[in-house]
Amino acid sequence: MDNLSELLHGFTIAVTVPHLVLMVVGVLLGILVGVLPGLGAPNGVSLLLPLTFGMQPVSAIILLSSMYWGALFGGSVTSILFNIPGEPSSVATTFDGYPMARDGRPTTALATAFGSAAFGALIGVILITFLASWVAQVALAFGPAEYFAVYFLAFASFVGMGGAAPIKTVVALAIGFAIAAIGIDTVSGSVRLTMGVDELVKGVSFVVAVMGLFGIGELLVAVEEEFHARAVSSKIDWREVFRAVGRLPRHGVALLRSAAIGCWMGITPGGPTAASFMSYGIARRFSRRGRYFGTGEVEGIISPETADHAAGTSALLPMLSLGIPGSATAAVMMGGLMIWGLNPGPMLFVDQKDFVWGLIASMYVGNIVAVALVLLTVPVFAALMRIPFVVIAPLIVIICVVGAYSVSNSYLDVVMMLGFGIVGYLFKKLFYPLAPLVLAIVIGDKAEDAFRQSMLMSKGSLGIFFANKLVTCLIMAGIALLLLPLVLQLARLWRKPASPATETTAQEKVII
Amino acid sequence: MISRRALELATAVLTGGFGVSVVVSSLDNGIGWSSAGVDAGTFPFLTGIIIVLGSLYNLVRGVLPVASLANVPIAITPIELRRLAGLFVPAAIFVAAIPLAGMYVASSLYVFAVLAIPRHQSVPRALAMAAATALALYVVFERMFQVSLPHGALAAALGF
Numbered sequence: 186m187d188n189l190s191e192l193l194h195g196f197t198i199a200v201t202v203p204h205l206v207l208m209v210v211g212v213l214l215g216i217l218v219g220v221l222p223g224l225g226a227p228n229g230v231s232l233l234l235p236l237t238f239g240m241q242p243v244s245a246i247i248l249l250s251s252m253y254w255g256a257l258f259g260g261s262v263t264s265i266l267f268n269i270p271g272e273p274s275s276v277a278t279t280f281d282g283y284p285m286a287r288d289g290r291p292t293t294a295l296a297t298a299f300g301s302a303a304f305g306a307l308i309g310v311i312l313i314t315f316l317a318s319w320v321a322q323v324a325l326a327f328g329p330a331e332y333f334a335v336y337f338l339a340f341a342s343f344v345g346m347g348g349a350a351p352i353k354t355v356v357a358l359a360i361g362f363a364i365a366a367i368g369i370d371t372v373s374g375s376v377r378l379t380m381g382v383d384e385l386v387k388g389v390s391f392v393v394a395v396m397g398l399f400g401i402g403e404l405l406v407a408v409e410e411e412f413h414a415r416a417v418s419s420k421i422d423w424r425e426v427f428r429a430v431g432r433l434p435r436h437g438v439a440l441l442r443s444a445a446i447g448c449w450m451g452i453t454p455g456g457p458t459a460a461s462f463m464s465y466g467i468a469r470r471f472s473r474r475g476r477y478f479g480t481g482e483v484e485g486i487i488s489p490e491t492a493d494h495a496a497g498t499s500a501l502l503p504m505l506s507l508g509i510p511g512s513a514t515a516a517v518m519m520g521g522l523m524i525w526g527l528n529p530g531p532m533l534f535v536d537q538k539d540f541v542w543g544l545i546a547s548m549y550v551g552n553i554v555a556v557a558l559v560l561l562t563v564p565v566f567a568a569l570m571r572i573p574f575v576v577i578a579p580l581i582v583i584i585c586v587v588g589a590y591s592v593s594n595s596y597l598d599v600v601m602m603l604g605f606g607i608v609g610y611l612f613k614k615l616f617y618p619l620a621p622l623v624l625a626i627v628i629g630d631k632a633e634d635a636f637r638q639s640m641l642m643s644k645g646s647l648g649i650f651f652a653n654k655l656v657t658c659l660i661m662a663g664i665a666l667l668l669l670p671l672v673l674q675l676a677r678l679w680r681k682p683a684s685p686a687t688e689t690t691a692q693e694k695v696i697i
Numbered sequence: 698m699i700s701r702r703a704l705e706l707a708t709a710v711l712t713g714g715f716g717v718s719v720v721v722s723s724l725d726n727g728i729g730w731s732s733a734g735v736d737a738g739t740f741p742f743l744t745g746i747i748i749v750l751g752s753l754y755n756l757v758r759g760v761l762p763v764a765s766l767a768n769v770p771i772a773i774t775p776i777e778l779r780r781l782a783g784l785f786v787p788a789a790i791f792v793a794a795i796p797l798a799g800m801y802v803a804s805s806l807y808v809f810a811v812l813a814i815p816r817h818q819s820v821p822r823a824l825a826m827a828a829a830t831a832l833a834l835y836v837v838f839e840r841m842f843q844v845s846l847p848h849g850a851l852a853a854a855l856g857f
Contacts, residue, residue, distance in 0.1 A: 236842055352758075356712050356751035362744040363719045370726070370737040378722045378741055401788070408784045409777045575817045576826070582788045583804045583830065586795075591844050596796060603792050606785075611708045614772060615701075633740045641734040 192314055195542030198243060199550055207244055208251040208547065212555045213562070215255020219271045220263050220566045222407040222574075224581055226256035226272060226514040227623065228400045231392040232588045234521050242525045243543040249521060250501070250544065251551045253514050257457070257497050258302060258559040259566065261490060265294045266567055274457035274493045277465040281478060281485025288481050292422045295563060296429035297483055298490045299556050301440060304433070305491035306552045308444040309451065309498025313505070313545055321506035321531035329638035330649045334659035336632040338666070339454050339509045340621070345666030346450070348459040349618040357617050361625025362633075364389050371630060372637055384597045391520050391626045392592045397602040398619050399513070400585035402609020404578055421563055436487050439468055443488045447495025452503055454511040456620045457496040464492030498548065505541060506531055509628060513620040516627040701772040705759030709752045716748030787811050799849025805831040 198204070211233075218229030230249050237245035260272030265282035278298060285294040327335070344354045367378045368388030379385040433440065443464040450460035468488035469478040478485045500511030501518075508530035510516035522529045533541050589602035612619055643649035651657045719741055726738030773781070791807040798806065805827035813823035838844045 235844065352751050352754045356748055356755065359744045359747040359751065360712060360715060363715070363741055363748065366723075366741040366744070373726075373733060373737040375726055375737045377726050377737055378719060380718060380722050405781055405784060408780050409773070573817065575815070576812065578784055579787070579808050579811045580830070582784075582791065583807070583834070586792060586804075587800065587834065587838065587846065590800070590846065591838070594845070596847065599792055599795065603789060608711075610781075611704065611711070615705055615708055617708070636740065637735045640730075645730050645735075 188315055188318060191318070191538065191542045192546055194538075195544075195546030196550075198539055198543035199247065199547035204244060204247050204543075204547065205550070205554075207248045208551045208554045209558065211248045211251025212255035212258075212551065212558050215252035215257075215555075216259035216262070216559055216562060216566060217255075217569075218252070219256035219259020220569060221577060221581065222263070222269060222271060222403065224584070225260075225399050225403060226253050227395045227517050228585065228588070229256055230514055230517045230521075231395045232584065234392060234517070234524070235588075235591050237521065238524065242522070242527055242537075243540045245521065245525060246518065246540065246544050247547045247551070249518050250548065251554070253497065253518070254306070254548075254551050254555040255559070256514075257306075257494055258299065258555050261298045261302065261493075262295070262559065262563060262566055263570060265298060265486075266291060266563075267570055269570075274461050274497070275489070276458070277461040277489035278486060278493070280465065280489075281480070281482050284479065285481030285483075285486065290481070292420075292425040293429045294481075294486060295421070295560070296426040297433065297486045299559060300430040300433050301436075301443070301487040301491040302494040303552055303556050304440055305444050305447050305493065305495035306498045306548075309448055309495045309502075310545065310548045310552070312448050312452075312499055313502045313548070317502050317506045317541075317545070318534050320502070321534040324507055324531035325535070327531070329635045329642065330652065331656050331659065333632060333635035333639055334650060334656045334663065335507055335509060336628065336635060338659050338663040339503070340625070340632075341663035341666040342453045342455065343618070343621040343624070345669040346453065346455045346459065347618050347621065348455070348462060349616055351670035353615070353617045354621055357612065357619070357622040358625050361622040362629040364394065365626045365629025366633065372634060382597075384595060387593060387595075389601065389626070390592045390598065391517065391623060393589045393598045393602050394605050394626055395513070395517060395623055396585040396589045397605025398609035398612070398622065400581065400588075400609075401603060401606025402613055402619075404581055405606065405610040406613050408574070408578060421560060426560065432483075433487070436484055439472070439484045439487050440491055442471075443468065443491035444495045447492035447497075448499045450492070451496035451499030451511045454500065454503070454509070454620075454624065455496070456500070456512045457493045458620070460496035461489035461493040464488040498552075501544075501548075504529060505533060505544070508631065510624060513623045516620075516624045520627050698771060698775055699773040699778065702759055704772045706756060709756035709759055713749055713752030713756065716745045716752055719745030719748065783815075795847055795849065797850050799852050800846035801831045801834060802849060802851070804834060 215226070215229060218224040218226065229252055233249060233252060237248060256272060257274070260270060260275035261278050261282070263269045263271040264275040264278040265286050268279050268283040270276040270279055282294045282298060340358055343358065344351050347354050363378065367385055369386060370377050376386055446464045446467065447460045450456065450463065465485065465488050468484050469475045472478070472484050474482055474484065497512060500515040502511065504510040504515045504519050508519065510519045519529050527533065527537060527540065585602060586599050589598045592598055609619065639649050650660050723738035723741035723745055727736040728738045728742045729736055787807060787810060791803055794803040808830045809823050809827035812818040812826060813820050818826070834846065838846050
């Protein structure tokens, strides 16, 4: 097995003292941003980004990805103990996690969540280990047309499976593309969409957008409903931890099903949030104890947690092997890769073996570190939640302002960040998805370049997208996904012609 | 009080307006096909059109009395609006003050103001937190990571 020997080589890179230290630091920072409402994995990772410019790429990615794992775990801590999701992807964990903790079983709830999360992450990493290099090998033969088709498929799958209202997703995606186009056009060198503002020539950095959309936007959503952090006891009973983890295999079906949903949603970019909601919904429908869901059911915790982490982990697969991030955080990391001078995509597996396999190996180790650290630090971070929100909120505002400024020392970026904050609030409030917007900002240019290069090759004929079997299949699959919501709508109308059209999506229904 | 419908409309108008400005501005770069391939304005032009069309759809959906939207008639209550303003207005003043006062002075004033004025914290504690914020920013950015934060026009006038 070629992959296994590469993986072993990766472990020799990942398991060194400096990298283990980075993992611990990353995970702790990640849990911190995961716990604090208003700070999430995407802006946590973008905040750290400027600090990694002096590092080796492999060390930098280990730090950033560990932060991602930490944030995924940290989000569940507050969901379970306070009924406040620290991350959008852990909203579904509150449904059964908090009731169970309130019933006096916080340790069981936390241990179940972390155990199933670790299982989900493990499945995701195993998938990456065996599939990523194969996908990359296939992708090596891709030309611009195939690349554009893959990008198209990724964007279409957001529309078809993202769980938000399809047209809202389309609008969010297109806005992201337009923002990506601001500044100097890489192909012709002409300046685009600056609308007369000279400072916009450098373009709009995704970091600025992420700080505003996820930072300020989420803060505004959080301040709106003045929550009281009424914690249930956050004491950890270690024997119960092992007992709860020991009981997990009894729910093997739920674990495997949720991991499969998570991996699928992570790779096809549906994202962790959509994955956890979908997994929870399916578990409620298929579980024999489905009607008890919402009262502290074990499977109600297992399903969203496993899917959340499986999706979060496997979102790195398309990022590494195709250059298409599967979640907002993966998009930010990919932006980092480009800043470090790496070219995300199949060539990584040829040119940067140490980087790729070091990262994959660190994902195994990092998740173990994350489970251990999160269990150990639950009381500390639970105490942090008792700091009044009015004290934390201005600090987060300052962090976002400084973060936006430090990208390119531009005051305009700070003002734009605040503007993105309002947009983020409106979008969140009205269930416009934010992940596709960020994704489009990060890879919009690449998608456009691929399109224009294929047009050059074909001398302006769209026929190039149907020139061979592979590219035709990809384009057709993309179109099918784009049309999927429409077809479902029509099918619903056909079955029940009198029923009024509903615009609420699964996620909205759950939240409302 | 802001209804969900009004919020949907406002957002659709906002995205639609952005779409229109993208379309107009992309025309400067030329759309279509030239000797150098696809013109630079083509891709933005198309995305602008998509934004405009999508916003129109969302606008219409926002106006039509859809069952699910009727269930949540109120999106933001007056109390919530006051809380939102309570966070956003000071933050906006803080950002506006940066060019003049610089990051350090502006951020410590900001922390002091939001903590002490609504009496969330006592004045001495708010002062201490404000000072700690500025110090932490200075140590982390100016010292550890050599990132120079804006010092402001005031500091420049005083000769820093």
